[in-house]
Amino acid sequence: MKEIKHFINGEYVGSASGKLFDNVNPSNGQVIAKIHEAGEAEVDAAVKAARAALKGPWGKMTVAERTEILHRVAAGITARFDEFLEAECLDTGKPKSLASHIDIPRGAANFSVFADLVKNVPTEAFEMATPDGTGALNYGVRRPKGVIGVISPWNLPLLLMTWKVGPALACGNTVVVKPSEETPTTTALLGEVMNAAGVPAGVYNVVHGFGGNSAGAFLTAHPDVDAITFTGETGTGETIMRAAAKGVRQVSLELGGKNAGIVFADCDMDKAIEGTLRSAFANCGQVCLGTERVYVQRPIFDEFVARLKAGAEALKIGEPNDPSANFGSLVSHKHREKVLSYYQKAKDEGATIVTGGGVPDMPAHLAGGAWVQPTIWTGLPDDSAVVTEEIFGPCCHIRPFDTEEEAIELANSLPYGLASAIWTENSSRAHRVAGQIEAGIVWVNSWFLRDLRTAFGGAKQSGIGREGGVHSLEFYTELKNICVKL
Numbered sequence: 317m318k319e320i321k322h323f324i325n326g327e328y329v330g331s332a333s334g335k336l337f338d339n340v341n342p343s344n345g346q347v348i349a350k351i352h353e354a355g356e357a358e359v360d361a362a363v364k365a366a367r368a369a370l371k372g373p374w375g376k377m378t379v380a381e382r383t384e385i386l387h388r389v390a391a392g393i394t395a396r397f398d399e400f401l402e403a404e405c406l407d408t409g410k411p412k413s414l415a416s417h418i419d420i421p422r423g424a425a426n427f428s429v430f431a432d433l434v435k436n437v438p439t440e441a442f443e444m445a446t447p448d449g450t451g452a453l454n455y456g457v458r459r460p461k462g463v464i465g466v467i468s469p470w471n472l473p474l475l476l477m478t479w480k481v482g483p484a485l486a487c488g489n490t491v492v493v494k495p496s497e498e499t500p501t502t503t504a505l506l507g508e509v510m511n512a513a514g515v516p517a518g519v520y521n522v523v524h525g526f527g528g529n530s531a532g533a534f535l536t537a538h539p540d541v542d543a544i545t546f547t548g549e550t551g552t553g554e555t556i557m558r559a560a561a562k563g564v565r566q567v568s569l570e571l572g573g574k575n576a577g578i579v580f581a582d583c584d585m586d587k588a589i590e591g592t593l594r595s596a597f598a599n600c601g602q603v604c605l606g607t608e609r610v611y612v613q614r615p616i617f618d619e620f621v622a623r624l625k626a627g628a629e630a631l632k633i634g635e636p637n638d639p640s641a642n643f644g645s646l647v648s649h650k651h652r653e654k655v656l657s658y659y660q661k662a663k664d665e666g667a668t669i670v671t672g673g674g675v676p677d678m679p680a681h682l683a684g685g686a687w688v689q690p691t692i693w694t695g696l697p698d699d700s701a702v703v704t705e706e707i708f709g710p711c712c713h714i715r716p717f718d719t720e721e722e723a724i725e726l727a728n729s730l731p732y733g734l735a736s737a738i739w740t741e742n743s744s745r746a747h748r749v750a751g752q753i754e755a756g757i758v759w760v761n762s763w764f765l766r767d768l769r770t771a772f773g774g775a776k777q778s779g780i781g782r783e784g785g786v787h788s789l790e791f792y793t794e795l796k797n798i799c800v801k802l
């Protein structure tokens with residue numbers, strides 16, 4: 317059986333403890349590899365390698381040399397596109413039709429975009445007067461923050477890991493990555509690309525394992541990690557913040573959401589249906605930006621519900637290699653238990669099940685997979701668990717509203733504030749409502765339309781800090797002011 321090892325100082329190494337755990341293909345339940353679980357020794361070795369590379373060749377390179385190498389990393393991912401695609405889909409169960417358009421191309425773009433960006437970002441300068449009349453000149457310089465701990469999730473494994481590693485390396489840092497225990501393969505494979513691209517040993521390190529009392533906790537507690545960037549659940553974010561408090565390390569946290577879609581009666585219905593179908597069901601609903609609460613203005617409520625139902629029922633459920641499939645399995649049986657517990661809660665709370673609500677019938681060879689049906693509910697109270705808690709599954713609740721003010725109040729009613737989508741053809745309304753939504757990202761007549769130069773992150777309990785464009789550079793560098801008396 318294939319083994320997935322740590323990548324430390326440019327080499328694949330196993331765990332000293334010999335501890336292994338299963339890597340499972342969620343579309344059929346079969347074990348596809350054994351993963352080495354890192355102990356404190358492997359995490360420490362990875363951090364030491366990262367520190368040495370920072371002081372050594374990587375830290376001494378010019379920006380031009382470093383960014384040329386990162387362009388080679390991007391090209392290396394593209395050259396091995398099919399291997400990355402196969403690995404990502406086996407780990408996650410997502411359709412190749414989706415990952416080939418989003419996950420793998422973004423994995424490459426996350427290196428090339430930030431390689432270009434760091435070459436073109438100015439810093440500030442201020443001339444000042446001094447009492448003796450000679451004056452002084454202040455100017456800023458950016459320096460790498462150091463060794464960055466990267467903790468990444470399973471829903472978009474390569475995309476979200478490289479979204480952090482790309483800018484971190486472009487800024488001259490070195491990294492130790494702990495990918496999700498569910499989806500380690502593309503993060504491991506990237507080590508080969510790094511070596512082939514000429515990234516010096518120790519710049520990119522990977523340790524595998526779980527979160528609490530395992531590789532994740534060992535990495536975030538390690539005193540020689542200078543900053544931590546994390547995407548995942550809000551509760552885990554709180555735990556990581558506590559770990560980072562020791563030693564006063566900075567964190568960047570992209571956390572959960574319970575995002576609202578607001579559909580006004582003056583929307584283009586075709587666009588609103590197409591966008592909401594994607595925002596609720598793409599990647600089997602496992603996108604932190606996804607819409608789990610849909611608010612629809614009353615005059616179009618019945619038509620919207622009927623058309624979304626038809627769209628959900630037309631989704632083609634299938635395994636990653638099925639070219640006609642656009643709806644895969646969930647990432648794991650553990651996650652399916654969580655999603656199905658909400659399907660049950662919806663029933664208990666008295667929801668009207670518009671469609672779905674259970675497990676689809678699958679052919680025998682896929683019967684062991686983590687399948688669930690795309691599901692739509694109506695009729696739940698605003699304070700029900702299904703309407704207030706992040707489910708992270710292919711499901712949404714639709715509720716009618718009457719006025720713009722009511723829609724804004726409903727959208728802002730939860731402690732989360734990640735993303736929102738507004739559907740209206742009235743541009744004044746679009747700007748007015750978007751300005752009042754308490755979220756880090758608001759899309760108007762679109763969803764998951766990403767320009768990597770823009771700020772990305774959550775308000776309220778959906779995160780701390782912003783990444784993307786110059787905001788990533790702010791997190792991954794220390795800005796130092798140099799004041800020169802003239």
Ligand SMILES: NC(=O)C1=CN([C@@H]2O[C@H](COP(=O)(O)OP(=O)(O)OC[C@H]3O[C@@H](n4cnc5c(N)ncnc54)[C@H](O)[C@@H]3O)[C@@H](O)[C@H]2O)C=CC1
Pocket residue numbers: 467468469470471494495496497525526527528529531532533536547548549550552553555556570571572573603604651654706707708
């Ligand atoms: N992109 C997102 O916003 C994501 C949200 N989630 C949400 O989180 C729920 C639970 O999924 P999980 O995989 O358990 O998410 P999680 O937040 O626990 O895991 C994400 C990453 O954090 C690591 N981790 C967990 N505990 C840690 C700790 N104490 N110290 C350091 N690292 C730790 C995990 O090993 C994984 O690499 C999902 O049902 C979903 O609601 C999960 C994954 C992604």
Ligand SMILES: O=C(O)/C=C/C=C(\O)C(=O)O
Pocket residue numbers: 471472476479547570602603604605766772
């Ligand atoms: O486009 C991105 O950078 C990120 C997209 C999705 C997430 O952050 C997520 O699902 O966690």
